Amino acid sequence: MPGITREEVAHLARLSRLELQAEELDHFAEQLDVIIGAVARVSEVAEQDVPPTSHPLPLTNVMRADEVRPSLTPEQALSGAPASEDQRFRVPQILGED
Amino acid sequence: MTELIKYTAAETAGAIARGEVSAVEVAQAHLDRIDAVDKKVNAFLHVDREGALAAARAVDAKRASGAELGPLAGVPLALKDVFTTEGMPTTCGSKILEGWVPPYDATLTRRLKDADVVILGKTNMDEFAMGSSTENSAYGPTGNPWDLTRIPGGSGGGSAAALAAFEAPLAIGTDTGGSIRQPGAVTGTVGVKPTYGSVSRYGLVAFSSSLDQGGPCARTVLDTALLHEAIAGHDPLDSTSIDAPVPDVVAAARTRDVRGMRIGVVKEFAGEGYQAGVMQRFEESVELLRELGAEVVEVSCPSFTLAMPAYYLIAPSEASSNLARFDAMRYGLRVGDDGTRSAEQVTALTREAGFGAEVKRRIILGTYALSSGYYDAYYGSAQKVRTLISRDFDAAFAGVDVLVSPTTPTTAFPIGERADDPMAMYLADLCTIPSNLAGNAAMSLPCGLAPEDNLPVGLQIIAPAMADDRLYRVGGAVEAALNDKWGHALLEEAPAL
Numbered sequence: 001m002p003g004i005t006r007e008e009v010a011h012l013a014r015l016s017r018l019e020l021q022a023e024e025l026d027h028f029a030e031q032l033d034v035i036i037g038a039v040a041r042v043s044e045v046a047e048q049d050v051p052p053t054s055h056p057l058p059l060t061n062v063m064r065a066d067e068v069r070p071s072l073t074p075e076q077a078l079s080g081a082p083a084s085e086d087q088r089f090r091v092p093q094i095l096g097e098d
Numbered sequence: 099m100t101e102l103i104k105y106t107a108a109e110t111a112g113a114i115a116r117g118e119v120s121a122v123e124v125a126q127a128h129l130d131r132i133d134a135v136d137k138k139v140n141a142f143l144h145v146d147r148e149g150a151l152a153a154a155r156a157v158d159a160k161r162a163s164g165a166e167l168g169p170l171a172g173v174p175l176a177l178k179d180v181f182t183t184e185g186m187p188t189t190c191g192s193k194i195l196e197g198w199v200p201p202y203d204a205t206l207t208r209r210l211k212d213a214d215v216v217i218l219g220k221t222n223m224d225e226f227a228m229g230s231s232t233e234n235s236a237y238g239p240t241g242n243p244w245d246l247t248r249i250p251g252g253s254g255g256g257s258a259a260a261l262a263a264f265e266a267p268l269a270i271g272t273d274t275g276g277s278i279r280q281p282g283a284v285t286g287t288v289g290v291k292p293t294y295g296s297v298s299r300y301g302l303v304a305f306s307s308s309l310d311q312g313g314p315c316a317r318t319v320l321d322t323a324l325l326h327e328a329i330a331g332h333d334p335l336d337s338t339s340i341d342a343p344v345p346d347v348v349a350a351a352r353t354r355d356v357r358g359m360r361i362g363v364v365k366e367f368a369g370e371g372y373q374a375g376v377m378q379r380f381e382e383s384v385e386l387l388r389e390l391g392a393e394v395v396e397v398s399c400p401s402f403t404l405a406m407p408a409y410y411l412i413a414p415s416e417a418s419s420n421l422a423r424f425d426a427m428r429y430g431l432r433v434g435d436d437g438t439r440s441a442e443q444v445t446a447l448t449r450e451a452g453f454g455a456e457v458k459r460r461i462i463l464g465t466y467a468l469s470s471g472y473y474d475a476y477y478g479s480a481q482k483v484r485t486l487i488s489r490d491f492d493a494a495f496a497g498v499d500v501l502v503s504p505t506t507p508t509t510a511f512p513i514g515e516r517a518d519d520p521m522a523m524y525l526a527d528l529c530t531i532p533s534n535l536a537g538n539a540a541m542s543l544p545c546g547l548a549p550e551d552n553l554p555v556g557l558q559i560i561a562p563a564m565a566d567d568r569l570y571r572v573g574g575a576v577e578a579a580l581n582d583k584w585g586h587a588l589l590e591e592a593p594a595l
Binding site: 004008009012013014015016017018019020021024028031032034035036038039040041042043044045046048050051052053054055056057059062064072076077079080081082083089091092093094 | 198199200201202294295308334337338340404406407408410411418422425426427428429430431432435437439440441442443444445446447449450453455458459461462463465466469474475476478479480481482483484485486488520521535536537563
C-alpha cells in the first residue's frame with residue numbers, strides 16, 4: 001500500500017476546506033501516513049465476494065405524510081447566524097469579482 | 099445533606115415521591131457538589147443552575163398537586179454536550195460552536211424533560227465525540243475522579259466523571275466506537291450503548307451517522323435501565339429510528355438471575371496489549387458467571403481483528419461529510435469575513451480556526467478514503483469487513499445469549515500519554531468497536547480494580563440487536579454478586595476529591 005505525501009494532504013485539505021498551516025501539514029502528513037498504513041489491512045478482504053454493509057439497519061425509503069407542521073420561526077432559524085439581513089443568512093461573496 | 103449525592107437515581111426518585119426530600123433539595127445538593135469539586139474534575143462545560151432549580155420546583159409542585167410522578171421525576175442528570183438543548187449552549191467540545199444556543203431540543207432532551215428529569219448542565223467531551231480521553235475538548239481535559247492526573251475515557255469523559263465524582267446520579271453519553279462504554283470502564287461506572295436505532299438521533303450532532311447511538315450512563319445497573327427506558331423508543335423525526343417495542347430493560351435489571359444462560363467469551367479480545375490486571379478481573383468475572391449458574395463457552399470471531407481498521411475508515415468518511423455543515427454561514431464561528439474574501443475562503447479559514455487537530459485529521463482521512471482511486475480499496479473494503487463482523491456476531495449468537503470481554507485493554511492512562519499519538523489512542527476502542535459496526539447492544543459495568551494500579555476495570559457484555567434486556571439481566575446479576583462479595587459498591591473505594 002502506498003503511503004500519503006505532504007502534497008496529497010495539502011490537496012485533501014483544500015477539498016475539505018481546511019486552510020492548514022505549513023507545520024500542520026508536516027505533522028498531519030507524518031501521522032496520516034502511519035494511520036493509513038495501519039488501516040490499509042482492510043484491503044485483505046477486497047477480493048472477497050462479500051456484499052458491503054453501509055448501515056446496520058436494512059431500512060429503505062422511510063416515508064411520512066406530507067403535512068404542514070409547526071417548525072422554527074425565521075427568527076429562531078437565524079438566531080445562530082454569524083450575520084443576517086432581511087430574514088436571510090448574510091454570506092460573503094460567492095461568485096468573485098464581476 | 100451530603101448523602102443525597104450518594105443516593106442512586108431509583109432511591110432519589112423514591113424519596114422525592116414519598117415526600118422525604120424535595121426535588122429542589124436534591125438539585126441544590128448536586129449543584130453544591132459541582133461547585134465544590136468541578137474546578138478539579140472539569141466534567142461540566144455548562145451548569146444551568148437556574149434551569150435545574152426551576153425544573154426541580156416544577157416536580158415539587160407536581161407532587162404537591164397530587165399528580166403521580168414518573169420513575170425518574172426530580173432526579174438530576176448530566177447531559178453530554180452533543181445533544182441540542184433549547185436555550186442552553188451546545189458546543190460539542192468545539193470552538194466552532196462556542197456560544198451557540200440551539201433553537202430546539204433534541205428528541206432525547208425532550209424525553210428527559212417529559213420524564214421530569216432535572217438537567218444540571220452539559221458535560222465535557224472530545225471535540226465532536228472524536229477521541230478516547232476527552233483531551234480533544236477545546237475546553238481542557240476532564241480528570242478521572244479516581245486519579246485526576248489520568249483520563250476519564252472519551253469521548254464522553256465528562257458524563258462518566260460526573261457520575262464517579264457524585265456530581266449527578268445519571269448521565270447521557272453517545273457511543274460511536276465506545277464513547278459510552280470505555281469512559282464507563284475507566285471510571286468504575288455503568289454505561290450502555292443501546293441497539294442502533296433504538297434511541298433517537300434527532301438533535302444529536304452527527305459524527306458518524308451509521309454508528310452514532312445515544313445511551314444511558316449511571317452508577318448502578320438498575321439506574322441505567324430506568325434511564326434507558328426513559329430515552330428509548332421510536333421517533334418519527336429520525337428516519338433510522340426502529341419502530342418496534344423497546345425490551346423491558348427495567349424488569350431485566352431486577353431479575354438478577356443468569357442460571358441457564360449461555361455466555362460466550364470472545365477469544366480475539368486478549369493477548370498482546372491487554373493489561374494483566376484487566377485480564378485477571380475479567381477472568382474472575384467469567385468464573386463468577388459460571389458460579390451464578392451460567393454456561394460459559396469460548397467463541398471465535400476472526401473478523402474482529404479487522405474492526406479497528408474498518409472503523410477508522412468508515413467513521414472518518416462519514417465525519418468528513420457530516421462536518422461539512424460547519425461552513426461559517428448559518429451558525430457557529432465565522433472568521434476572516436473582511437469584505438474581500440470569498441465565502442469559500444471564509445469557510446476554510448473558519449474551519450482551520452474552529453476545529454482541533456483530531457477533527458482535522460479525521461476529516462482529511464475520511465476525504466482520502468472516499469477519493470476516487472482509493473474508495474474501493476479503503477471505504478469499500480471497510481464496508482465488506484462490516485458485513486463479515488455482523489456474520490461473526492450472528493454465528494456467535496446462534497450458540498450463546500450474550501458475549502463478554504474486557505471493555506478496554508487497559509485501565510485509565512495518564513493525561514498526555516497518548517495525546518499526540520493517534521494510533522495508541524485508537525487502541526482504547528479495540529473491544530468496543532465491533533458492536534458499533536454491527537449495530538447491536540453492549541454494556542460496560544465495573545468488575546473490580548486492577549491490582550497493579552488500583553484503577554477500575556470494565557466488563558463488557560454484548561447482546562444481539564433489540565435484545566438489550568439481556569445486558570441488564572447479566573449486568574444486574576454480576577453487579578449484585580460483586581457488591582455482595584465486596585460488601586459495598588466499587589465507587590466507595592474511590593478517593594475523596
